[in-house]
Amino acid sequence: MNYLNDLVQALVPVIGLAVNVLIQLISLKSIPKISLLKTIVIGFFFGFASILSIGWNNPYVLIANSIAYIFLGYCYFSFLGLVDYARRTVMLRQLEKVETGLSLEEISVRCGAGEMASLRLKRLLTKGHITLQDNRYYMRKQTLVIVAKVVTLMKLLVVGKKSEFVK
Amino acid sequence: MILTFSVGAFLVVFLIHIGIWRIKKPLRQTRVLLFIFFGFLFAEIVFLGIKDHFNGPVLIELLHISVIYTSMALGYIVFYSAMEVDSPSLRMVMAIHDEGSQGLERGLLDNLMTEDVLVKPRLMDLIRDEMVVFSDSKYKIAPKGRSLIKILNLYYGLIERK
Numbered sequence: 001m002n003y004l005n006d007l008v009q010a011l012v013p014v015i016g017l018a019v020n021v022l023i024q025l026i027s028l029k030s031i032p033k034i035s036l037l038k039t040i041v042i043g044f045f046f047g048f049a050s051i052l053s054i055g056w057n058n059p060y061v062l063i064a065n066s067i068a069y070i071f072l073g074y075c076y077f078s079f080l081g082l083v084d085y086a087r088r089t090v091m092l093r094q095l096e097k098v099e100t101g102l103s104l105e106e107i108s109v110r111c112g113a114g115e116m117a118s119l120r121l122k123r124l125l126t127k128g129h130i131t132l133q134d135n136r137y138y139m140r141k142q143t144l145v146i147v148a149k150v151v152t153l154m155k156l157l158v159v160g161k162k163s164e165f166v167k
Numbered sequence: 168m169i170l171t172f173s174v175g176a177f178l179v180v181f182l183i184h185i186g187i188w189r190i191k192k193p194l195r196q197t198r199v200l201l202f203i204f205f206g207f208l209f210a211e212i213v214f215l216g217i218k219d220h221f222n223g224p225v226l227i228e229l230l231h232i233s234v235i236y237t238s239m240a241l242g243y244i245v246f247y248s249a250m251e252v253d254s255p256s257l258r259m260v261m262a263i264h265d266e267g268s269q270g271l272e273r274g275l276l277d278n279l280m281t282e283d284v285l286v287k288p289r290l291m292d293l294i295r296d297e298m299v300v301f302s303d304s305k306y307k308i309a310p311k312g313r314s315l316i317k318i319l320n321l322y323y324g325l326i327e328r329k
Contacts, residue, residue: 010231068235071242087289101305108282117280136270148257
């Protein structure tokens with residue numbers, strides 16, 4: 001019985017991830033017009049709740065399992081991004097359709113490089129991060145500037161350079 | 168023991184990886200990261216297993232250590248891949264921020280988001296990862312890329328919003 005309990009404890013992060021994925025998919029299919037991001041958040045919290053309910057008896061194990069679950073949740077979030085909208089996936093989908101291949105210009109047009117940029121710009125404008133006045137863009141909220149600076153710091157620490165376009 | 172040999176081991180390997188990267192960054196970074204992280208896990212499991220004679224409770228403990236460590240290692244490798252790439256939205260934000268109170272001219276921002284920034288680097292990644300090949304002046308999907316897209320499309324069917 002003790003072995004079984006220890007085995008369940010060992011698999012708690014994986015159980016949490018399974019709950020996360022299941023709830024995310026169910027909420028996506030059953031709640032009309034819900035965004036993908038909202039379903040990811042819902043799934044993550046249900047998965048986390050399942051971890052807390054199974055593993056609350058040992059605080060050290062709970063901490064370790066929670067850390068593992070957060071990392072697994074991040075993996076699933078990134079996987080959904082890769083499946084849904086990652087630029088690499090969009091390109092592969094377009095290349096898969098044409099056996100004879102595509103030139104760089106054709107890929108740009110088919111993947112909507114211009115659209116990609118204007119969609120992101122529109123999102124920044126509608127969410128009030130930036131504003132457009134007299135044909136010039138200005139910053140309104142500083143939140144994304146802080147995010148960008150944190151990301152740059154992490155890039156410097158981990159990758160060793162500020163941007164992929166810096167040699 | 169579980170916390171030390173999972174979270175602690177992850178932190179040790181993280182520092183080893185940062186050290187190696189400071190000396191010389193490998194060409195195939197993800198592959199090397201996988202090798203460092205899972206090579207260390209394998210060595211740790213063998214060491215702890217031999218030390219405690221691979222009996223029942225130890226096996227479950229080793230499984231628990233592996234689950235936590237693997238989750239962290241995979242999460243970090245995914246995070247690292249995201250760090251390698253610039254986010255177009257954050258590039259736009261910083262370009263506007265850098266201009267301060269005078270703002271950034273509309274046309275200049277459009278010039279920042281060209282195919283050289285949005286398309287070409289990701290295409291080069293696909294070629295490096297042997298997902299795409301360049302022949303006869305055309306980019307073509309390689310068998311590895313075709314297999315990946317088949318897997319991704321299977322899951323896309325589940326999350327597709329009509």
